[in-house]
Amino acid sequence: MTETMDAFHNGSSPVHVPRHVAIIMDGNGRWARERGLPRAVGHRQGTENLREILRAAVETGIEVLTLFAFSTENWKRPRAEIRVLMNTLELVIDRELRELDEQGVQIRHIGELEGIPPKLQRKIREAVALTRHNRTLILNVALNYGGRDEIVRAVRRIVAEGIAPEAIDEQLIERYLYTGSLPDPDLIIRTSGERRLSNFLVWQGSYAEYHFTSVYWPDFGREHLRDALAEYSRRTRRFGQTDEQLRPRLSTPHV
Ligand code: IPE
Numbered sequence: 001m002t003e004t005m006d007a008f009h010n011g012s013s014p015v016h017v018p019r020h021v022a023i024i025m026d027g028n029g030r031w032a033r034e035r036g037l038p039r040a041v042g043h044r045q046g047t048e049n050l051r052e053i054l055r056a057a058v059e060t061g062i063e064v065l066t067l068f069a070f071s072t073e074n075w076k077r078p079r080a081e082i083r084v085l086m087n088t089l090e091l092v093i094d095r096e097l098r099e100l101d102e103q104g105v106q107i108r109h110i111g112e113l114e115g116i117p118p119k120l121q122r123k124i125r126e127a128v129a130l131t132r133h134n135r136t137l138i139l140n141v142a143l144n145y146g147g148r149d150e151i152v153r154a155v156r157r158i159v160a161e162g163i164a165p166e167a168i169d170e171q172l173i174e175r176y177l178y179t180g181s182l183p184d185p186d187l188i189i190r191t192s193g194e195r196r197l198s199n200f201l202v203w204q205g206s207y208a209e210y211h212f213t214s215v216y217w218p219d220f221g222r223e224h225l226r227d228a229l230a231e232y233s234r235r236t237r238r239f240g241q242t243d244e245q246l247r248p249r250l251s252t253p254h255v
């Protein structure tokens, strides 16, 4: 956690900026339904705010932004909707890649590439290769991602490599997850009023702070991100310890 004055902050005290923010971008379908529009329009509209959110993340000094774009469970949706989602993701890469590269954004993918339609797979590989030396912000796209699937795949590789049981600890397991050397998410935001993880970052999110907002993803803008960050900076993260241990000046008599 870094202490900086973020771009949104208009008070005088420093704000705790999370290193890693992850967003479950939910509510595209309901956004469309409430307007009498097809779900596809909601998915398309749910890409219009990406540029603004990315810029705000860069300005704030966030190091890693993970976006949940498509889960391993989303394959259960109607084929036509899956096609729309995949086409929309291709479109976003075509439309945004140049600017993201110019901003110094490093694009990464978490999830299983195999299983994604070949054309989109190719575009993801190209985007990752093109931006791999960029250092401003890591944009981690979770696509065909499932937290349980990730753990299953990690266990399989650990077993296949013949790693001794005594050598297995939390650090080793982390190295086998898609997120590898990335810090755990400090803040996980979910839009659309749902309050669940839906198989997102189940290992990595074990000590994250959660921010739920009723705003549908297509309406989520810079001001909503600012609210989430402001709320985050007011929270106390104890990681199992007591307040007194963390701030010894709070002299509550102990036990
Ligand atoms: C998020 O919006 C996009 C994906 C899950 C791929 P939804 O499509 O889940 O929208 P709702 O939840 O039906 O409103």
Ligand code: IPE
Pocket (backbone or CB within 6 Å): 024, 025, 026, 027, 068, 069, 070, 071, 074, 194, 196, 198
């Ligand atoms: C989670 O949203 C996945 C993404 C945002 C990509 P869903 O809309 O698929 O989650 P559930 O099915 O409501 O839990």
Ligand code: MG
Pocket (backbone or CB within 6 Å): 026, 027, 028
């Ligand atoms: Mg949903």
